[in-house]
Amino acid sequence: MTPSPPEPDLRLERLLRDLAPQALGAVVRRHRDFAACEDAVQEALIAAAAQWPRDGVPGNPRGWLIQVALRRMTDHVRSEIARRGREAAVAGETPAAVAPAPPELDCEPAIDADDTLLLLFMCCHPALSPASAIALTLRAVGGLTTAEIAKAFLVPEATMAQRISRAKQSIKQSRVPFRLPDAGERASRLGSVLHVLYLVFSEGYTSSSGAALQRTDLANEAIRLTRAVHGLLPGDGEVAGLLALMLLTDARRAARTGPGGELIPLDEQDRTLWDARAIAEGVVLVSAALRQGSVGEYQLQAAIAAVHDEAPRAEDTDWPQVLALYGVLKRMSDNPMVALNHAIAAAMVHGPAAGLELLAPLDADERLRGNHRLDAVRAHLLERAGDRAATVSLYRAAAEKTTSVPERNYLMMRAARLGEAT
Amino acid sequence: MKFMLMLNTERDGYTRYMSWPKEILEANVAFMIEFNKKLSAAGELVGAEGLASPQQAKLVRAGKDGKPITDGVFPESKEFLAGYWIVDVDSSERACQLAADASTAPGVGDTPLWVEVREIMSGRQDIK
Numbered sequence: 001m002t003p004s005p006p007e008p009d010l011r012l013e014r015l016l017r018d019l020a021p022q023a024l025g026a027v028v029r030r031h032r033d034f035a036a037c038e039d040a041v042q043e044a045l046i047a048a049a050a051q052w053p054r055d056g057v058p059g060n061p062r063g064w065l066i067q068v069a070l071r072r073m074t075d076h077v078r079s080e081i082a083r084r085g086r087e088a089a090v091a092g093e094t095p096a097a098v099a100p101a102p103p104e105l106d107c108e109p110a111i112d113a114d115d116t117l118l119l120l121f122m123c124c125h126p127a128l129s130p131a132s133a134i135a136l137t138l139r140a141v142g143g144l145t146t147a148e149i150a151k152a153f154l155v156p157e158a159t160m161a162q163r164i165s166r167a168k169q170s171i172k173q174s175r176v177p178f179r180l181p182d183a184g185e186r187a188s189r190l191g192s193v194l195h196v197l198y199l200v201f202s203e204g205y206t207s208s209s210g211a212a213l214q215r216t217d218l219a220n221e222a223i224r225l226t227r228a229v230h231g232l233l234p235g236d237g238e239v240a241g242l243l244a245l246m247l248l249t250d251a252r253r254a255a256r257t258g259p260g261g262e263l264i265p266l267d268e269q270d271r272t273l274w275d276a277r278a279i280a281e282g283v284v285l286v287s288a289a290l291r292q293g294s295v296g297e298y299q300l301q302a303a304i305a306a307v308h309d310e311a312p313r314a315e316d317t318d319w320p321q322v323l324a325l326y327g328v329l330k331r332m333s334d335n336p337m338v339a340l341n342h343a344i345a346a347a348m349v350h351g352p353a354a355g356l357e358l359l360a361p362l363d364a365d366e367r368l369r370g371n372h373r374l375d376a377v378r379a380h381l382l383e384r385a386g387d388r389a390a391t392v393s394l395y396r397a398a399a400e401k402t403t404s405v406p407e408r409n410y411l412m413m414r415a416a417r418l419g420e421a422t
Numbered sequence: 423m424k425f426m427l428m429l430n431t432e433r434d435g436y437t438r439y440m441s442w443p444k445e446i447l448e449a450n451v452a453f454m455i456e457f458n459k460k461l462s463a464a465g466e467l468v469g470a471e472g473l474a475s476p477q478q479a480k481l482v483r484a485g486k487d488g489k490p491i492t493d494g495v496f497p498e499s500k501e502f503l504a505g506y507w508i509v510d511v512d513s514s515e516r517a518c519q520l521a522a523d524a525s526t527a528p529g530v531g532d533t534p535l536w537v538e539v540r541e542i543m544s545g546r547q548d549i550k
Binding site for chain 1: 423424462463465466541542543544
């Protein structure tokens with residue numbers, strides 16, 4: 001038997017991840033070259049992960065990381081100068097005047113709490129594709145290694161490394177400054193940050209394929225980062241709303257899949273498995289946010305999740321409340337997924353015919369073309385209306401369209417069960 | 423989103439490929455190397471493999487004792503997978519663009535080639 005590997009020191013991992021954006025912020029303030037600084041901090045994190053378990057955590061872990069990263073940066077700057085000198089010599093030019101290597105650090109740079117926010121604005125810049133922004137955010141702000149991110153997204157490490165380096169190139173080319181966006185731009189840039197955090201969460205939460213453990217960590221990581229943003233912007237209702245939405249959704253994690261990874265729909269979940277503490281925290285957050293006024297989409301989605309989470313049994317769900325909230329959300333967003341959920345809520349309150357009527361206009365929506373959700377929702381409503389034949393064929397059509405294995409299995413089984421019962 | 427881009431060929435496709443003129447073969451090989459490099463540099467390559475000639479392909483199933491029974495007889499019209507790329511991209515449009523790029527590999531006869539694009543099932547689904 002091979003000995004099992006030692007338990008990973010979760011506290012150490014947590015500490016390193018918390019310190020990562022602070023160290024990076026301090027180094028970027030000094031050197032500006034974001035791409036090189038990010039590499040330097042990543043190397044410092046890897047060195048710490050190797051040394052600290054052996055030698056003990058240093059008295060000032062953040063200072064340690066910053067020192068090591070700055071030393072790496074000094075090496076980097078020196079080798080850049082040497083390279084430019086060689087190139088100039090080859091070209092027969094006199095080496096251009098280059099900045100001298102920065103002096104060794106004699107005092108620890110001031111830590112700015114906003115550094116984490118600055119980094120998030122940078123990594124989630126709209127110039128980046130979502131996949132690049134996610135990867136860069138997890139590495140630069142989340143302190144995850146490239147290997148960990150690659151594992152979580154089920155791609156080779158080399159591919160993820162390329163994605164991250166391209167993301168850094170895009171930042172360089174778009175000349176995003178390392179400072180907070182001005183007031184006019186701020187709301188939309190914060191929107192990009194929240195969207196990236198939401199994508200990280202849903203990647204971790206909705207997946208049950210591959211390395212399940214690592215993917216679960218993605219949901220935790222998204223919650224951790226969103227919590228950090230909420231700590232920095234406690235008055236922002238949408239940040240609070242997103243954090244609440246994640247907590248209220250994640251609270252059901254243990255109940256939403258069976259032992260074989262099969263999906264269990266909300267109304268069949270064992271609610272005793274729900275995480276009461278996460279629900280309580282989410283409810284407090286979203287209630288406070290809604291009281292402050294300026295209602296946004298994340299707050300509304302969180303409020304809907306809260307209504308579900310607060311029902312002791314599925315039949316206790318306050319559907320009129322859910323319907324009203326989806327009504328507000330629908331006026332705010334033209335997302336067809338919202339319209340689908342609105343139709344479900346209408347069916348729960350006014351009966352399946354009302355829901356089916358709301359689905360009809362969605363047939364013309366290009367964005368739902370080829371998507372399985374419309375078929376699945378219509379099947380669900382027709383099932384409630386008692387139209388078994390149509391239900392079975394729509395569940396099958398939905399099963400063929402979805403690209404999610406657990407969802408396909410769920411829809412297939414549902415159709416098979418109904419088909420046999422006829 | 424992950425997609426598989428597949429290059430299919432007929433049973434004698436490899437034999438014909440082997441007999442292409444030198445310049446075209448060289449251009450084809452260079453194109454494939456460059457294409458893979460570009461995919462990898464874009465952070466989109468998950469994997470790529472070429473398959474050995476279908477001349478050696480076998481059809482296999484279990485006999486009564488569970489031992490493999492092989493059959494090498496394929497209908498003449500059958501298409502064989504010659505090679506594939508697995509890419510991780512932001513959209514199906516991007517996957518189609520990559521397939522279109524791949525289809526322009528230099529060759530003899532019917533070019534650009536057809537490339538089959540198939541989405542790979544994932545574990546994730548929309549949050550409900």
